[in-house]
Amino acid sequence: MVGSKVFITHAKPLSLTTEQRFRTFIEDHHPVTISFVRSGEGGLTVIEVATPERAKKVAAALSSSSLSTEALDVVLGDSPEGQHLDQLYTELKQRELEINWTNRQW
Numbered sequence: 001m002v003g004s005k006v007f008i009t010h011a012k013p014l015s016l017t018t019e020q021r022f023r024t025f026i027e028d029h030h031p032v033t034i035s036f037v038r039s040g041e042g043g044l045t046v047i048e049v050a051t052p053e054r055a056k057k058v059a060a061a062l063s064s065s066s067l068s069t070e071a072l073d074v075v076l077g078d079s080p081e082g083q084h085l086d087q088l089y090t091e092l093k094q095r096e097l098e099i100n101w102t103n104r105q106w
Helices: 016-027 052-063 080-105
Strands: 004-010 033-039 042-049 073-076
Touching: 004 052, 004 080, 016 033, 016 042, 033 080, 042 052, 042 080, 052 073, 073 080
Parallel strands: none
Antiparallel strands: 004 042, 004 073, 033 042
């Protein structure tokens, strides 16, 4: 899906329960895709929607939800911070793919 993105940063890895809550959340906001990537001690969640207006609605719903016990840092992809997170996400995803590829070679 090509469209607008909503980023959620977290200082520590999400629990499986929280990841499942995110997956359930996006089912209520279809069509949406979600991806998780880990970095060091934390992680980054990316939710992609069709339009910027839809991204704002999803971000507002996320901000008012109780998906996580910690406050969610929600950033829209069209903001300067969102553009930085988009680049970071691409780098982290590439690194994750390289690690998985290397592990397969053994």
